[in-house]
Amino acid sequence: MSALSFRNVWVEYGNQVVLERINLEIASGTFLSVVGPSGAGKSTFLRLILGQERPAQGAVLLDGEPFPAEPGPDRGIVFQRYSVFPHLTVLGNVLIGYEFAERKFSARLFGSARREAIEKSRALIDAVGLGPHADKYPSALSGGMQQRLAIAQALAKQPRVLLLDEPFGALDPGTRAQMHALIKPLWRDLKMTIVMVTHDIKEAFGLATRLIALDKTRRDPQAPERYGANITYDLDLTRDSAVPVLGFLRAQVEAQQ
Ligand SMILES: Nc1ncnc2c1ncn2[C@@H]1O[C@H](COP(=O)(O)OP(=O)(O)OP(=O)(O)O)[C@@H](O)[C@H]1O
Ligand SMILES: [Mg+2]
Known part of the structure; x- marks a missing residue:
């Protein structure tokens, strides 16, 4: 069964459409990386899974069930800057x-x-x-x-689902490498589903089993808020066929930063 299901999910703030038509099944035990330009809605996507954000349309299901009203301990989150007491x-x-x-x-x-x-x-x-x-x-x-x-x-x-919002973004390269070495065995041993937002394609490629990119496919220059982002790439990183696409994707993400 899918740990997480997005069924035609839209997120809107006032008249700004942030995410549109998100349809996605994330199998239990997946390590999913999410990339995309700043403002594309990556953190919003995580907040949907956390239960902090409600879709304007559609539904997000956890193990086939609608979310309880409150964010629960079944989902944990780590932000870019530490959030400890x-x-x-x-x-x-x-x-x-x-x-x-x-x-x-x-x-x-x-x-x-x-x-x-x-x-x-x-x-x-x-x-x-x-x-x-x-x-x-x-x-x-x-x-x-x-x-x-x-x-x-x-x-x-x-948590059954661990959400990571650019968790290693503020760290120096050496510490980052240590964190990568830490998270992968933890993910494997604890059999969690991880959804990690990152700006670093190399990191995504090194850790994840699947990668999605969020971006707008429609743009209205007169009204940028009119269209939201949806899934522009969805790659299975466990297959070799993902490699050439990744080179292309890396160039695209770097050009957008
Ligand atoms: N609570 C909110 N109220 C109004 N607009 C919001 C709210 N949260 C996010 N937005 C808007 O939604 C869009 C997506 O924001 P989000 O933080 O999800 O982007 P992001 O992809 O995580 O960007 P970044 O890479 O810079 O972290 C932005 O245009 C942002 O201004
Ligand atoms: Mg963000």
Whole structure:
């Protein structure tokens, strides 16, 4: 079954059409990269999956079902700039992920449930390479470490779908490479569906199993808000036939930046 289904989805803000006619089936376990020019609607696309955005028309389904009204722990998100709690330690930040996952309303665990959550949090902190820093506050961490913490926090919620909005965009190339080496085995081991927005085609190609490009196919120079973006490319990166198209796509994306 598809983890996510988009059925003729349109998103509009006032009279501005942002996304139009999005039809897409994303199989469970896919690592999907989303590319496209700035303003094309990539973050909007992620917010639709998160349940923060409602389509003006059409429907987005999670495991064949319409979304519950509230964004739930089944979907986690990591933004370009870290989004961890500054007043909590590394351990506290990951623990709160578990608490949100288990206790939607009170967000507190007690006794053995708490001890178990602490153990799991420590294992996750080790997995993202922050073991020696579990008691530090985010302000004492580098950008790359904070981003790893944000990923650990999102994973603590054990989401079926992990959404990444240019998660490595603010990192230096070395840290970026470390993050790539981290995320791929996590995705494989946890059998998640990942949807990652990136401006970096090489990153998309290196990590993803599928790539879509969002862009406008119709333009009205007198009224740019009239038409929205839809899916202009949809590539299966597990097949060699995707390679020549990628070279072309890379040139296009780079020309747009
Ligand atoms: N809450 C909102 N209200 C009104 N317009 C919005 C809102 N959110 C996004 N938009 C508009 O929707 C369009 C798509 O925005 P979005 O942030 O999804 O683009 P993007 O592809 O993520 O761009 P970038 O690569 O710069 O992050 C933009 O024109 C933006 O101004
Ligand atoms: Mg964006």
